[in-house]
Amino acid sequence: xxxxxxxxxxxxxxxxxxxxxxxxxxxxxxxxxxxxxxxxxxxxxxxxxxxxxxxxxxxxxxxxxxxxxxxxxxxxxxxxxxxxxxxxxxxxxxxxxxxxxxxxxxxxxxxxxxxxxxxxxxxxxxxxxxxxxxxxxxxxxxxxxxxxxxxxxxxxxxxxxxxxxxxxxxxxxxxxxxxxxxxxxxxxxxxxxxxxxxxxxxxxxxxxxxxxxxxxxxxxxxxxxxxxxxxxxxxxxxxxxxxxxxxxxxxxxxxxxxxxxxxxxxxxxxxxxxxx
Ligand SMILES: [Zn+2]
Ligand SMILES: [Zn+2]
Numbered sequence: 001x002x003x004x005x006x007x008x009x010x011x012x013x014x015x016x017x018x019x020x021x022x023x024x025x026x027x028x029x030x031x032x033x034x035x036x037x038x039x040x041x042x043x044x045x046x047x048x049x050x051x052x053x054x055x056x057x058x059x060x061x062x063x064x065x066x067x068x069x070x071x072x073x074x075x076x077x078x079x080x081x082x083x084x085x086x087x088x089x090x091x092x093x094x095x096x097x098x099x100x101x102x103x104x105x106x107x108x109x110x111x112x113x114x115x116x117x118x119x120x121x122x123x124x125x126x127x128x129x130x131x132x133x134x135x136x137x138x139x140x141x142x143x144x145x146x147x148x149x150x151x152x153x154x155x156x157x158x159x160x161x162x163x164x165x166x167x168x169x170x171x172x173x174x175x176x177x178x179x180x181x182x183x184x185x186x187x188x189x190x191x192x193x194x195x196x197x198x199x200x201x202x203x204x205x206x207x208x209x210x211x212x213x214x215x216x217x218x219x220x221x222x223x224x225x226x227x228x229x230x231x232x233x234x235x236x237x238x239x240x241x242x243x244x245x246x247x248x249x250x251x252x253x254x255x256x257x258x259x260x261x262x263x264x265x266x267x268x269x270x271x272x273x274x275x276x
Contacts, residue, residue: 012141012162014276016190020047021234021268022241023196024070029238030270031070034169034192035059036160040139042169047270048074057082061139064094065171066155067101075102076112083115083125090126093144097154099128131156147182149173151209165189167276172196172235174209180222188227189276192268193219194235198243210235213247220263232268 015037020030031045038055041048041062048056056078065071079090094102107114107126115125131137133156136145147157149171157171157179166186170179170193183191196210205212211219220231236244245267 014142014160014162014167014189016167016274016276018047018268018270018272018274019050020045020270021192021232022270023194023235023237026238028270031073032065032235033071033074036142036167037140040142040160042158042160043071044073044075044078045070046073048078050270051078053081053085057085060086060088060091062090062092063144063158064092064098065149065157065169066095066151066153067098067105068153068172071172072102072106076106076115079115079126080112086125089124091129092126093129093131095132095154095156096130099130101153102128145182145186147171148176148178150176159183159186159188161186162276165276167274168192169234170194172210174206174211175215175219177222180219184222184224184227188229190230190232190274192232192234195233195244195248196235196237198237198240199247200243201240213244213251216248217251223263228264230264230266232266234268 017035019033019035022029022031025031025046030047032043033045033047034042038058039060041059043065044062106112107116117124131146133146133148136143141162143161145159147159149155149157151172155171157169159166159168164187166188168183168188168191172194194211195213195216197205197212199212199214202212248265
């Protein structure tokens with residue numbers, strides 16, 4: 001069971017390593033995965049493949065945003081790589097719908113072995129743990145809050161706090177008023193938000209419940225006026241990344257900041273590391 005929350009220690013920090021922040025694969029484009037303090041994986045996209053065996057072995061917890069392949073592709077493969085080297089099962093946290101999808105379509109002994117029963121049902125390589133939106137729980141010295149997301153399958157975002165500020169990840173989402181209502185109450189140190197498609201593909205973005213730059217602009221208008229924090233763009237399609245960032249720059253400024261800057265919007269790259 002997940003642990004209840006206690007008061008955060010104000011001297012602690014969240015160390016975030018970007019393993020993948022692309023909406024699809026190509027050379028040097030890895031799909032969504034963030035490593036927190038070397039121990040917690042947020043989504044398990046293809047970026048996980050850049051970790052050494054030792055680094056992979058050090059991960060004990062995986063927080064999944066949803067069941068789509070670009071967010072879970074490396075999970076079955078990494079279990080196979082390190083399970084026999086680990087003493088404890090890999091703990092995977094996800095919504096019930098996400099867990100059902102993974103059990104039905106991935107760990108089904110057809111696509112991949114059912115590692116929830118291997119090597120034995122009593123001591124498996126992987127265990128699933130249900131989460132719910134609004135829930136807060138503790139992993140090591142981190143506090144994890146499950147945030148709502150609006151997507152084509154059950155989906156969440158996360159806020160992870162160690163000291164006073166939190167690292168917030170939107171997950172895959174379209175317009176999401178409940179998300180903004182909640183994060184306006186938090187002390188956000190960094191927001192990672194998806195913008196999967198360019199304005200040219202705005203209809204596709206709408207149908208697939210992703211953001212495009214114009215919709216992102218209206219979403220960022222939901223940030224409370226007294227709140228200011230870096231906003232990192234993730235999940236851009238590789239073929240459209242330059243266009244998406246140019247379209248975002250048109251409604252705002254990327255670095256260097258101009259005199260009328262409203263938001264501090266940044267591009268993300270795999271390999272970047274942040275300390276929140
Ligand atoms: Zn998705
Ligand atoms: Zn995705």
